[in-house]
Amino acid sequence: MTTLFISDLHLDPERPEITALFGHFLAGEARSADALYILGDLFEAWVGDDDPSAAGALVAEKLGALANAGVRTYFIRGNRDFLLGETYAARCGMTLLDDPTHIDLYGQPTLLLHGDLLCTDDTAYQQFRTQTRDPQWQAQFLAQPLQSRLAFAAQARTASKARYGELVAKGMAETIGDVSPATVRDWFARFGVTRMIHGHTHRPAIHDEGDGCSRIVLGDWYEQGSVLRVDADGFALAALPAA
Secondary structure, three states, X not given: OOEEEEOOOOEOOOOHHHHHHHHHHHHOHHHHOOEEXXXXXXXXXXXXXXXXXXXXXXXXXXXXXHHHOOOEEEEEOOOOOOOOOHHHHHHHOEXXXXXXXXXXXXXXXXXXXXXXXXXXXXXXXXXXXXXXXXXXXXXXXXXXXXXHXXXXXXXXXXXXXXHHHHHHHOOOHHHXXXXXXXXXXXXXXXXXXXXXXXXXXXXXXXXXXXXXXXXXXXXXXXXXXXXXXXXXXXXXXXXXXXX
8 A cells, every 4th residue: 555645736726737636646656555644725715714716625525535545644733734734634534743743664663744833944933923923912813803814824925036036136035945954953853853854945856864764755736736646665746747
Protein backbone atom coordinates (compact mmCIF):
# COMPACT_ATOMS: atom_id res chain seq x y z
CA MET A 1 0.00 0.00 0.00
CA THR A 2 1.04 3.60 -0.64
CA THR A 3 0.64 6.67 1.54
CA LEU A 4 0.07 9.94 -0.35
CA PHE A 5 1.03 13.46 0.68
CA ILE A 6 -0.14 16.72 -0.93
CA SER A 7 -0.27 20.37 0.07
CA ASP A 8 -0.75 23.90 -1.22
CA LEU A 9 -3.60 23.25 -3.62
CA HIS A 10 -4.93 26.78 -2.98
CA LEU A 11 -8.29 25.80 -4.45
CA ASP A 12 -10.09 28.88 -5.72
CA PRO A 13 -13.12 29.52 -7.95
CA GLU A 14 -10.80 31.40 -10.33
CA ARG A 15 -8.91 28.15 -11.11
CA PRO A 16 -11.63 25.53 -11.68
CA GLU A 17 -9.24 23.33 -13.65
CA ILE A 18 -7.19 22.67 -10.50
CA THR A 19 -10.30 21.81 -8.50
CA ALA A 20 -11.22 19.39 -11.30
CA LEU A 21 -7.70 17.89 -11.21
CA PHE A 22 -8.03 17.38 -7.46
CA GLY A 23 -11.39 15.68 -7.94
CA HIS A 24 -9.86 13.37 -10.55
CA PHE A 25 -7.00 12.56 -8.19
CA LEU A 26 -9.40 11.71 -5.34
CA ALA A 27 -11.58 9.52 -7.57
CA GLY A 28 -8.55 7.81 -9.12
CA GLU A 29 -5.15 7.24 -7.56
CA ALA A 30 -6.18 8.18 -4.03
CA ARG A 31 -8.81 5.40 -3.93
CA SER A 32 -6.09 2.76 -3.81
CA ALA A 33 -3.98 4.50 -1.15
CA ASP A 34 -3.53 3.40 2.43
CA ALA A 35 -3.88 7.00 3.59
CA LEU A 36 -3.91 10.58 2.28
CA TYR A 37 -2.27 13.45 4.15
CA ILE A 38 -3.10 17.04 3.16
CA LEU A 39 -0.49 19.33 4.71
CA GLY A 40 -2.29 22.65 4.58
CA ASP A 41 -3.46 25.35 2.19
CA LEU A 42 -6.11 23.15 0.63
CA PHE A 43 -7.99 26.39 -0.06
CA GLU A 44 -6.77 29.81 -1.16
CA ALA A 45 -8.68 31.22 1.79
CA TRP A 46 -10.93 29.83 4.53
CA VAL A 47 -12.86 32.22 6.78
CA GLY A 48 -14.92 29.71 8.73
CA ASP A 49 -16.82 26.46 8.39
CA ASP A 50 -20.05 28.39 7.80
CA ASP A 51 -18.86 29.65 4.41
CA PRO A 52 -21.36 28.12 1.91
CA SER A 53 -18.98 28.33 -1.07
CA ALA A 54 -19.52 25.91 -3.93
CA ALA A 55 -15.83 24.95 -3.86
CA GLY A 56 -16.04 23.96 -0.21
CA ALA A 57 -19.16 21.89 -0.81
CA LEU A 58 -17.63 20.11 -3.81
CA VAL A 59 -14.39 19.30 -1.99
CA ALA A 60 -16.33 17.99 1.02
CA GLU A 61 -18.33 15.72 -1.29
CA LYS A 62 -15.21 14.34 -3.00
CA LEU A 63 -13.24 13.86 0.22
CA GLY A 64 -16.27 12.32 1.90
CA ALA A 65 -16.54 9.78 -0.91
CA LEU A 66 -12.86 8.94 -0.45
CA ALA A 67 -13.38 8.39 3.28
CA ASN A 68 -16.41 6.22 2.57
CA ALA A 69 -14.22 4.13 0.28
CA GLY A 70 -12.07 3.32 3.31
CA VAL A 71 -9.12 5.67 2.72
CA ARG A 72 -7.96 7.42 5.88
CA THR A 73 -7.54 11.15 5.31
CA TYR A 74 -5.61 13.54 7.56
CA PHE A 75 -5.32 17.32 7.46
CA ILE A 76 -2.85 19.83 8.90
CA ARG A 77 -3.99 23.43 8.69
CA GLY A 78 -1.96 25.85 6.57
CA ASN A 79 -1.49 29.60 6.66
CA ARG A 80 -4.44 30.10 4.27
CA ASP A 81 -6.91 27.72 5.92
CA PHE A 82 -5.89 27.81 9.58
CA LEU A 83 -9.55 28.45 10.49
CA LEU A 84 -10.74 25.18 9.00
CA GLY A 85 -12.48 23.47 11.90
CA GLU A 86 -13.93 20.21 13.15
CA THR A 87 -17.31 20.85 11.52
CA TYR A 88 -15.94 20.99 7.99
CA ALA A 89 -13.41 18.24 8.67
CA ALA A 90 -16.28 15.96 9.70
CA ARG A 91 -18.08 16.70 6.42
CA CYS A 92 -14.95 15.61 4.58
CA GLY A 93 -14.26 12.56 6.72
CA MET A 94 -10.87 14.05 7.62
CA THR A 95 -8.95 13.81 10.87
CA LEU A 96 -7.36 17.09 11.94
CA LEU A 97 -3.73 16.85 13.09
CA ASP A 98 -1.55 19.21 15.08
CA ASP A 99 1.16 21.20 13.35
CA PRO A 100 3.66 19.57 13.63
CA THR A 101 2.72 15.88 13.95
CA HIS A 102 5.12 13.00 14.52
CA ILE A 103 4.28 9.68 12.82
CA ASP A 104 5.96 6.35 12.13
CA LEU A 105 6.01 6.08 8.34
CA TYR A 106 6.86 2.51 7.32
CA GLY A 107 9.33 2.27 10.18
CA GLN A 108 10.90 5.72 9.72
CA PRO A 109 10.19 8.43 12.31
CA THR A 110 8.75 11.32 10.31
CA LEU A 111 7.65 14.84 11.16
CA LEU A 112 4.72 16.29 9.21
CA LEU A 113 4.01 20.01 9.14
CA HIS A 114 2.68 22.71 6.86
CA GLY A 115 6.10 24.37 6.77
CA ASP A 116 5.53 27.99 7.74
CA LEU A 117 6.87 27.36 11.25
CA LEU A 118 10.29 26.70 9.69
CA CYS A 119 10.42 30.14 8.03
CA THR A 120 11.72 31.86 11.15
CA ASP A 121 13.70 34.51 9.24
CA ASP A 122 10.37 36.09 8.32
CA THR A 123 9.78 37.65 11.72
CA ALA A 124 6.86 39.80 10.56
CA TYR A 125 4.97 36.74 9.36
CA GLN A 126 5.75 34.77 12.52
CA GLN A 127 4.27 37.60 14.62
CA PHE A 128 1.13 37.57 12.45
CA ARG A 129 0.95 33.79 12.74
CA THR A 130 1.16 33.90 16.52
CA GLN A 131 -1.64 36.49 16.65
CA THR A 132 -4.00 34.62 14.33
CA ARG A 133 -3.49 31.24 16.04
CA ASP A 134 -4.58 32.69 19.38
CA PRO A 135 -7.95 31.10 20.34
CA GLN A 136 -9.35 34.43 21.54
CA TRP A 137 -8.45 36.18 18.27
CA GLN A 138 -10.04 33.34 16.30
CA ALA A 139 -13.23 33.42 18.37
CA GLN A 140 -13.58 37.17 17.86
CA PHE A 141 -12.91 36.85 14.13
CA LEU A 142 -15.38 34.01 13.61
CA ALA A 143 -18.04 35.99 15.46
CA GLN A 144 -17.99 38.63 12.71
CA PRO A 145 -20.45 38.49 9.78
CA LEU A 146 -19.36 36.29 6.88
CA GLN A 147 -19.00 39.22 4.48
CA SER A 148 -16.67 41.01 6.91
CA ARG A 149 -14.49 37.92 7.17
CA LEU A 150 -14.37 37.52 3.40
CA ALA A 151 -13.33 41.16 3.04
CA PHE A 152 -10.56 40.65 5.61
CA ALA A 153 -9.27 37.59 3.72
CA ALA A 154 -9.22 39.51 0.43
CA GLN A 155 -7.34 42.38 2.07
CA ALA A 156 -4.85 39.98 3.63
CA ARG A 157 -4.13 38.34 0.26
CA THR A 158 -3.57 41.73 -1.34
CA ALA A 159 -1.19 42.74 1.44
CA SER A 160 0.68 39.44 1.17
CA LYS A 161 1.18 39.86 -2.58
CA ALA A 162 2.39 43.44 -2.07
CA ARG A 163 4.86 42.39 0.60
CA TYR A 164 6.20 39.58 -1.59
CA GLY A 165 6.70 42.08 -4.40
CA GLU A 166 8.72 44.28 -2.06
CA LEU A 167 10.90 41.33 -1.02
CA VAL A 168 11.52 40.43 -4.67
CA ALA A 169 12.51 44.02 -5.44
CA LYS A 170 14.99 43.93 -2.55
CA GLY A 171 16.36 40.52 -3.57
CA MET A 172 15.20 39.02 -0.27
CA ALA A 173 12.37 36.73 -1.39
CA GLU A 174 14.51 33.59 -1.68
CA THR A 175 15.90 33.84 1.86
CA ILE A 176 12.98 35.35 3.79
CA GLY A 177 10.39 33.16 2.07
CA ASP A 178 12.24 29.88 2.55
CA VAL A 179 12.94 27.78 5.61
CA SER A 180 15.72 28.67 8.03
CA PRO A 181 18.49 26.02 7.86
CA ALA A 182 19.23 26.52 11.56
CA THR A 183 15.56 25.95 12.46
CA VAL A 184 15.46 22.81 10.31
CA ARG A 185 18.50 21.38 12.11
CA ASP A 186 17.00 22.26 15.47
CA TRP A 187 13.69 20.56 14.67
CA PHE A 188 15.34 17.33 13.50
CA ALA A 189 17.19 17.16 16.83
CA ARG A 190 14.22 18.30 18.94
CA PHE A 191 11.74 15.78 17.56
CA GLY A 192 14.20 12.93 17.06
CA VAL A 193 13.13 12.20 13.46
CA THR A 194 15.07 11.30 10.33
CA ARG A 195 12.52 12.56 7.80
CA MET A 196 10.53 15.76 7.51
CA ILE A 197 7.68 16.38 5.04
CA HIS A 198 6.19 19.81 4.49
CA GLY A 199 4.83 22.28 1.97
CA HIS A 200 4.29 26.04 2.17
CA THR A 201 7.40 27.28 0.34
CA HIS A 202 6.30 26.07 -3.13
CA ARG A 203 9.83 24.77 -3.73
CA PRO A 204 9.38 21.04 -4.37
CA ALA A 205 12.58 19.15 -3.68
CA ILE A 206 14.18 16.37 -1.68
CA HIS A 207 16.94 17.70 0.56
CA ASP A 208 19.71 15.66 2.19
CA GLU A 209 20.09 17.32 5.58
CA GLY A 210 23.01 15.13 6.70
CA ASP A 211 23.27 12.50 9.43
CA GLY A 212 20.82 10.28 7.54
CA CYS A 213 18.07 12.94 7.60
CA SER A 214 16.00 14.00 4.62
CA ARG A 215 13.53 16.87 4.15
CA ILE A 216 10.88 16.53 1.45
CA VAL A 217 9.16 19.69 0.23
CA LEU A 218 5.83 19.20 -1.53
CA GLY A 219 4.96 21.23 -4.61
CA ASP A 220 2.02 23.59 -5.03
CA TRP A 221 -0.96 23.06 -7.36
CA TYR A 222 -1.03 26.42 -9.12
CA GLU A 223 -0.13 25.18 -12.59
CA GLN A 224 -0.23 21.41 -12.03
CA GLY A 225 -0.57 18.92 -9.22
CA SER A 226 2.15 17.57 -6.95
CA VAL A 227 2.11 14.35 -4.92
CA LEU A 228 4.55 12.46 -2.73
CA ARG A 229 4.12 8.68 -2.85
CA VAL A 230 5.60 6.70 0.04
CA ASP A 231 5.61 2.95 0.62
CA ALA A 232 7.78 0.41 2.42
CA ASP A 233 10.30 0.47 -0.44
CA GLY A 234 10.88 4.23 -0.63
CA PHE A 235 9.34 7.44 -1.89
CA ALA A 236 8.89 9.50 -5.03
CA LEU A 237 7.87 13.13 -5.53
CA ALA A 238 5.98 13.60 -8.78
CA ALA A 239 4.00 16.19 -10.74
CA LEU A 240 0.39 15.65 -11.82
CA PRO A 241 -0.15 17.45 -15.13
CA ALA A 242 -3.48 19.22 -15.44
CA ALA A 243 -5.85 17.78 -18.03
